[in-house]
Amino acid sequence: MTTVAPTTSATTASSGSSSLQQLSGNFQTFLTLLTSQLKNQDPTSPMDSNQFTQQLVMYSQVEQQIDTNTNLKSLISLGQSQNSNYAMNYLGKNVVLTNGSTSLTNSAADWTYGLNNAAASSTLTVTDSSGKVVYSAAGATTAGAHDFAWNGKDNNGNQLSDGTYKLTVSATAQDGSAVTTSVASKGMVSGVDFSGSSPQLVIGTMEVPLTDATLVTSN
Numbered sequence: 001m002t003t004v005a006p007t008t009s010a011t012t013a014s015s016g017s018s019s020l021q022q023l024s025g026n027f028q029t030f031l032t033l034l035t036s037q038l039k040n041q042d043p044t045s046p047m048d049s050n051q052f053t054q055q056l057v058m059y060s061q062v063e064q065q066i067d068t069n070t071n072l073k074s075l076i077s078l079g080q081s082q083n084s085n086y087a088m089n090y091l092g093k094n095v096v097l098t099n100g101s102t103s104l105t106n107s108a109a110d111w112t113y114g115l116n117n118a119a120a121s122s123t124l125t126v127t128d129s130s131g132k133v134v135y136s137a138a139g140a141t142t143a144g145a146h147d148f149a150w151n152g153k154d155n156n157g158n159q160l161s162d163g164t165y166k167l168t169v170s171a172t173a174q175d176g177s178a179v180t181t182s183v184a185s186k187g188m189v190s191g192v193d194f195s196g197s198s199p200q201l202v203i204g205t206m207e208v209p210l211t212d213a214t215l216v217t218s219n
Contacts, residue, residue, distance in 0.1 A: 090189040090201055096215035100166045102185035103204025107152040107159060109185075113169045114145045116180040122171035124148060129164045139169060164206035186217075 102109050115122065122139035134154045140146040148167065152160045171179035191202035200207035 088192060090210075090213065090216065091192065092189065094186050094188050094217045095201065095203065095213040096217070097185050097187070097203075097208060097212050098183070098214050099208075099212055100168055100183040100185075101164055101206065101208070101212075102167070103187055103206045104150070104152045104160065104162050104165050105204040106162065109150045109152065109165060111148045111150075111167045111183055111185045112145055113139070113148060113167065113184075114182045115140070115143050115169075115171050116182075117173060118143045119171035119179045120174045122169060122179070122181070125168045125170070126150060127166050127168070128160070134160060134165070139171070141171070162205050 100111075102111060113124070119141045122141055124135075124137050124139040125133055126135040128134050135150065136155065139148070150165075150167075152162070154160055167183050167185075169181040169183055171181050173179050187203035189201045189203055193200040193202055193207055198209060200209060201213060
C-alpha cells in the first residue's frame, strides 16, 4: 500500500500568512506614498479624499478575501483527512461495485448481471482497461440475476494478463426493444492508495475511488 502525507493546516496557514505579509508590505508602501502626497499637496487644490478612501476599502476587502481563502483551504484539508480515515475502514471488507469493472486475479474474474425482463437474446462483452473488446459471448435470457465467471481467456483461447476488466450486457426482447440490464462485481479491499488527490481502494489488481463502492460487506 502506498501512502503519502496529506496537506496539513500548517501549510495552509503558512500560505495565508505569506499573502497577508505581502499585502501588509504593499499597504505600508501605499500609506507612505499617501502621506507624502498629503504633505506636498497644493493647499488651494487639495486631494480628493474619495480616491484614497476607496483604496483603503479595497485593501480591507483583499485582506478579508485572503482570510476566507485560508479558512476554505483548512476545511478542504480537514475533509481530505477525514476521507483518508474513512477509507481505512474498508480494509479487509468486501465491496460491491456497480460500474461493471472487476479485477482479473490469478486468471479468474466473476460478475453478477441482471435482466429486468425476459429477453430473446443477450450478449456479454468484456473489455480491457483501454476499452478494447477481448471477449464476447451469448448470455442468459431469463429475467433475474445471473452469474458470469470468466477464466481470463479471449475468444481465441489466449490467456490474458491479470488486470482490470469491464463487463457490459446488452439484451433484446422478442419485440426488438432493449431490455434493461445491470452488472455488479464484488471484491475484497486489500489496501488503500493515498498517492493521488483522493484515496483509492485497492481490490486485486485494480484501484477504484470510494464513490464506486456502493455496498460494503464483512464477507
